[in-house]
Amino acid sequence: MESIEQIMRHDHERLDVLLEAGAKAVHEGLWHEAADLLQRFRHGIVDAHMVVEETLLFPAFETQQGHAGLALTAILRKGHQDLRVFFLEMAEAIAARDDEEFAALLRTVRALLKQHDSKEESELYPQVAAAMPEQGRAAGKLLLSLQRATADPGVR
Amino acid sequence: MNEFHGCEIPADLFYDLDYVWVRPEQDGTLTIGVTDPAQAIAGRLQYARIKKLDVHVDAGRHVATLESSKWVGGVPSPCAGVIVARNEALLAKPHLINVDPYGDAWIARIKPDDAQHALDHVTTGAEAVVALEAWIQRYDVQCMRCSD
Numbered sequence: 001m002e003s004i005e006q007i008m009r010h011d012h013e014r015l016d017v018l019l020e021a022g023a024k025a026v027h028e029g030l031w032h033e034a035a036d037l038l039q040r041f042r043h044g045i046v047d048a049h050m051v052v053e054e055t056l057l058f059p060a061f062e063t064q065q066g067h068a069g070l071a072l073t074a075i076l077r078k079g080h081q082d083l084r085v086f087f088l089e090m091a092e093a094i095a096a097r098d099d100e101e102f103a104a105l106l107r108t109v110r111a112l113l114k115q116h117d118s119k120e121e122s123e124l125y126p127q128v129a130a131a132m133p134e135q136g137r138a139a140g141k142l143l144l145s146l147q148r149a150t151a152d153p154g155v156r
Numbered sequence: 157m158n159e160f161h162g163c164e165i166p167a168d169l170f171y172d173l174d175y176v177w178v179r180p181e182q183d184g185t186l187t188i189g190v191t192d193p194a195q196a197i198a199g200r201l202q203y204a205r206i207k208k209l210d211v212h213v214d215a216g217r218h219v220a221t222l223e224s225s226k227w228v229g230g231v232p233s234p235c236a237g238v239i240v241a242r243n244e245a246l247l248a249k250p251h252l253i254n255v256d257p258y259g260d261a262w263i264a265r266i267k268p269d270d271a272q273h274a275l276d277h278v279t280t281g282a283e284a285v286v287a288l289e290a291w292i293q294r295y296d297v298q299c300m301r302c303s304d
Contacts, residue, residue, distance in 0.1 A: 085217060
């Protein structure tokens with residue numbers, strides 16, 4: 001069975017693939033396909049991945065690390081807050097068929113996700129996996145159930 | 157000027173109690189920028205994108221996006237309104253925010269849709285200072301300013 005560290009890292013990779021597929025569709029002018037791919041990406045990251053982190057992993061990390069953990073989770077929560085707004089703006093850019101605006105937003109989202117995912121993969125997940133395996137297992141189960149609930153055909 | 161962990165917190169500004177300060181202007185517009193502790197977290201800023209003039213933004217939507225080598229984030233609007241001015245100097249020199257976040261490095265000015273309720277979701281005075289000191293502790297920030 002995969003650890004929570006592996007599960008969340010694989011989910012980052014899966015979501016990156018969806019985002020890049022959406023970006024490719026925009027580049028090719030396939031606006032309906034782009035809207036569908038970005039919607040699947042948004043569901044996967046906002047309605048599943050972030051929910052698991054905000055309801056289970058961040059609180060577990062804060063409990064384990066105490067005050068020292070709050071600085072990291074505060075930055076990660078701000079990242080989630082910003083990403084939610086950027087995803088709305090990307091969807092609006094696609095609806096308006098504004099590839100220039102979409103490209104600017106994509107640049108920002110890629111940069112934000114790179115920094116954000118790196119912090120989670122190097123600091124958050126390993127700590128939770130090592131020190132709080134039960135919370136990690138619960139998070140893994142929740143992620144799977146939320147992915148199924150979003151009916152993402154990309155989820156096995 | 158209030159100072160905490162080296163971070164300046166002018167008590168006469170309004171704050172979203174996160175990254176943003178707001179200054180009401182005589183003409184009813186609001187000037188928006190990012191706080192001293194926020195620029196400290198971001199580090200030397202390398203890229204700034206500010207929404208175009210005459211664009212309407214809803215409350216919470218970004219008027220600008222800022223990037224450094226270690227931080228990327230949006231600058232949310234405190235209320236719905238139209239962007240009536242933007243600081244063009246930041247587009248070429250985003251790190252001005254690291255030098256003078258409350259002065260020359262203002263980001264944008266918006267005309268609120270509803271002037272009476274434009275400041276409903278921001279805080280000022282002693283209450284804001286106390287909340288931002290807690291914010292600085294939570295993020296474990298020590299402010300430093302760039303000189304150029």
